[in-house]
Amino acid sequence: MTGFLGFVSLFFLVFYIALQVIMTLLAAGSPVFLRRERIVERFGRDHDMLDSDPAPPVSIVIPAHNEAIRIVESIR
Structure with missing residues (x-):
């Protein structure tokens, strides 16, 4: 009977130590x-929103100096 109780005691000791190690790692992380x-x-999840399927692709055209007329012509 002593062998069985020793085994059970050792099992619970190892279990308790393993549990404490896991809890310590969780608390540290x-x-x-x-x-x-x-x-x-704070900064949001912009990359998640832009990579999702419902987000349409968007192109932004910024005209250079005196190029607004040519850009309008090329879009048509």
Whole structure:
């Protein structure tokens, strides 16, 4: 009976240590995740919106000096 109780005690000891290691790693990694999420909330997820299928492609034409008439002609 002592062998069985020793095995069970060792199992729970290893389980507890493994659980504490996992919890420590999660607690150590959470500031990194929270900082990343705060940056995303501050600046938004523009790249996600622009890469999605519903977003249409947009071209912006900026005329140079005295080129507005030629651009209008070339678009027609």
